[in-house]
Amino acid sequence: MELNKNTIFLVLLLSITILQSSSATPNRSEPDRFIVSSCQTTQYPLVCVHTLSAYATKIRHNNDQDLAQTALTISLARAKSVSIFVAKLTKETPRLKRREYLAIKDCIEVLGNSVDRLAQSVKELGRAGHAVASEDFMWKMSNVQTWVSAALTDETTCLDGFSERAMGGKVKRLIRFRVVHVAQVTSNALALVNQFAEKRSAKFP
Secondary structure, three states: OHHHHHHHHHHHHHHHHHHHHHHHHHHHHHHHHHHHHHHOOOOOHHHHHHHHHOOHHHOOOOOHHHHHHHHHHHHHHHHHHHHHHHHHHHHHOOOOOHHHHHHHHHHHHHHHHHHHHHHHHHHHHHHHOOOOOHHHHHHHHHHHHHHHHHHHHHHHHHHHOOOOOOOOOHHHHHHHHHHHHHHHHHHHHHHHHHHHHHHHHOOOO
16 A cells, blocks of 8 residues: 555656646747747848847747847947957057058947947837837837947948958958848847837837
């Protein structure tokens, strides 16, 4: 009889463990599925999934604001990193051609503008999430969309400075590679911001 009780207890314990395991696994993968689905609306979905998946635990399932906020925060961090890299490259690269020097100088300036606008956007998006009136929400989201769009233009302007065929070499490749990535991340962030604005505005009466 004692053996039967122990057996029943072990069976019940095993059943509970299996149920907990099976229910936990989908929950852990939910944010990833949400990210993959949401990223399909962006221009660079593979980049989108790759950059956001590392932050999946911070993104609540079906929470478009979390997704947009995370995407903007990543964009800001990458823009800062590239801006520092380009400035450092100028100091560490001797004998820059005049055309290269001017292009890098302009790039540093516009990347600085991009960082400022993305920083503004991150804060404004947070405030928009707490808006209780439709007009207030749309005003704040309009600010975010304008600033992120301007940040993307800044990054594209940097790339334009290195678009001439006459300008080649290692410096151009190093900068273009990094700025192209930042521009793609920012483009994706803008798409997710637009998606959040559209879905949230539809919920207001």
